[in-house]
Amino acid sequence: METTFTPLQALMGGSLIGTSAVALMGLHGRIAGMTGIVSGVILPRGDWGWRLAFLIGAIGATALILLLTGMPFSIESTIPSWAVLLGGLLVGIGVTFGGGCTSGHGVCGIARLSTRSILATATFMAATFTTVFVIRHLLGGF
C-alpha cells in the first residue's frame, strides 16, 4: 500500500515527541520510553501512577484530535491478524531483553549519547529493514 511523504506532519509530530521527552525529564525526571512505561504499569513496581497517567494521555490524544478536527483517527494496515499477534509477541519479548524501544533507546537514549542505546537502535533498525525486505521482496508479502 502506498503512502505519501508528509514532511511537515513528520517534523511537527517529531518535535511534539521530543517536547514530551524533554518535559517528562524536566518535570518528572523520567525517560520517555514506552517499553519502560508499559512494563511499569503491567508489572507495577514503585512509582507507577505517573506511568498510568502518561498512557491515558497517549491513548486519549486521538480523542483530542477528533474533538479539534472532527476527523476520527483510523489506521491503515493490510497485515493479517495472526502476523500482528506474532509481531506483538516478538516485540514484547525483544524490548524486555533489549531494555527499550524506539522512544526509549532511539530518542531519549541517543539524545544522552548512550552507547547501549546507539547500538540497540542500529540493531533494531537493521533488523526491521531486513524483515520488511524478506517479507515483501523474497516472500512476496502477506
Added chain:
Amino acid sequence: MLRLASATAIGTVFGLGIVISGMANPAKVLNFFDLFGTWDPSLVLVMGSALLVTFIGYRFVLKRPAPAFDRKFHLPAKQDVDLPLIAGSALFGIGWGIAGFCPGGAIPALGSGQPGPLIFVAAMIGGILGATGLRAAFFRRQALA
C-alpha cells in the same frame, strides 16, 4: 494531583506527536523500511526532529539540580553492551517489521478503537510478561548454581 495531571498532559503531547507524524499507522511505518518498494521517508524526519529537540532540551534540563516533581533524575545506570541488548533489539526489529507497530506507535493507536492495535498490544503485554518471567527464572538458576 498536579503531578498526575502533568504526566497525563505530557502523555497527550507524546500521543499527538505519534498520531500527527503518522507513526501510529503501520502502512506508513512499514513503507519507510521498504527502500526497494513503496518507500516513504517520513519516519526519518520524525525520528530526526524528535532526537534534535530532545538532544537540545536535555542539555538544559539535566543541568538543573532536580526535576520539578521528583528529588532526582532517574537515568539508566547500565553501561555494558551485552547479548540480551543486541539479541533483544534484533527480535524487536523483526516484530516491528512483521506487524508495523512499535510500542510507542501502538499505544496511541489504541485510541482508534480498531482491532489491530488491540491485538498487537495484548500480544506485546504477553511477550513482556513471558520474557520477564523467563529472565527471573534464569537468574534464579544462576544464583543456585
